[in-house]
Amino acid sequence: MVQQDDAGAAAPRGQPRAGPAQAGPEIRVEGVGLTYHARAGAVRALQEVNLVVEGGSFACLVGPSGCGKSTLLDIVGGLARADEGRIAIGRGHDGQARLAIVFQRPALFPWKSVLGNIAFGCEAQGMRRAQAAERARAMLELVGLHGFADAYPHELSGGMASRVGIARALALQPDVLLMDEPFAAVDAHTRVLLQEELRRIVADAGMTVLFVTHDVAEAVYLGDVVFVMGARPGRVIHSLRPGTAAHDRGSADFAGLTADILHRLAPAAPALAHGTNA
Ligand SMILES: Nc1ncnc2c1ncn2[C@@H]1O[C@H](COP(=O)(O)OP(=O)(O)OP(=O)(O)O)[C@@H](O)[C@H]1O
Ligand SMILES: [Mg+2]
Numbered sequence: 213m214v215q216q217d218d219a220g221a222a223a224p225r226g227q228p229r230a231g232p233a234q235a236g237p238e239i240r241v242e243g244v245g246l247t248y249h250a251r252a253g254a255v256r257a258l259q260e261v262n263l264v265v266e267g268g269s270f271a272c273l274v275g276p277s278g279c280g281k282s283t284l285l286d287i288v289g290g291l292a293r294a295d296e297g298r299i300a301i302g303r304g305h306d307g308q309a310r311l312a313i314v315f316q317r318p319a320l321f322p323w324k325s326v327l328g329n330i331a332f333g334c335e336a337q338g339m340r341r342a343q344a345a346e347r348a349r350a351m352l353e354l355v356g357l358h359g360f361a362d363a364y365p366h367e368l369s370g371g372m373a374s375r376v377g378i379a380r381a382l383a384l385q386p387d388v389l390l391m392d393e394p395f396a397a398v399d400a401h402t403r404v405l406l407q408e409e410l411r412r413i414v415a416d417a418g419m420t421v422l423f424v425t426h427d428v429a430e431a432v433y434l435g436d437v438v439f440v441m442g443a444r445p446g447r448v449i450h451s452l453r454p455g456t457a458a459h460d461r462g463s464a465d466f467a468g469l470t471a472d473i474l475h476r477l478a479p480a481a482p483a484l485a486h487g488t489n490a
Pocket of ligand 1: 248249250255257275276277278279280281282283284316444
């Protein structure tokens with residue numbers, strides 16, 4: 213069963229979950245706008261963006277290149293400041309929400325090993341070194357890189373570096389996980405495995421996730437809710453809630469939802485063709 217509505221609140225999928233003790237915090241984006249002032253002139257990146265990600269749910273954000281997805285994620289993560297509107301993030305387990313961000317291009321410390329990169333955030337939060345290393349090893353295993361603990365970032369492929377970025381964020385056991393096209397550089401087979409793992413991990417932990425992707429099928433598979441953004445200035449033009457049937461990539465629901473989103477994104481194509489939306 214597929215539920216659709218206009219831009220609005222996310223609801224977790226209907227299936228029973230093993231149940232984290234407490235769901236992650238809600239993310240509320242209200243009337244957010246941002247204009248970049250570049251040398252070539254002003255770029256209105258976001259205008260009147262509204263969305264709500266319910267606590268503990270998995271929200272995906274799709275939209276054409278340049279529509280402001282990364283900008284919105286940066287604003288939610290506190291790395292950029294909106295000119296207009298407000299962001300509200302609820303409380304996490306220990307009173308304040310702990311956020312982790314997986315960037316579109318993982319910035320790893322080149323002088324630290326893979327294990328050192330993953331453990332770094334845990335150590336910075338006061339975790340003992342041995343414990344941080346243990347957790348980092350578990351995360352490495354999870355992203356399929358167990359043999360690469362002692363490798364250095366320059367020895368990794370793009371897809372492997374992306375997986376280190378994901379492991380680094382998960383190691384922090386955040387309340388809110390913000391991910392910017394984390395699987396874009398990962399091969400198709402590994403990508404499917406990582407999608408399944410990620411969905412399991414965040415459901416078990418009750419994390420709230422905001423996940424940016426170009427891949428509409430990935431959004432339908434992963435999302436409790438999918439927000440579709442329109443071309444610049446970016447805003448949410450539609451939202452939909454794939455039901456449990458969309459977990460089956462061969463189902464009619466999955467195909468129907470994917471086609472529907474692609475259709476909604478289609479008007480952006482001419483702008484891309486003319487290079488005005490890079
Ligand atoms: N620091 C910046 N200075 C000036 N303009 C910027 C800056 N960052 C982004 N922009 C512009 O803002 C718009 C939105 O960029 P953003 O990176 O958020 O898009 P996106 O949806 O993440 O694109 P993609 O899917 O290609 O990653 C683009 O037109 C981009 O050129
Ligand atoms: Mg981006």
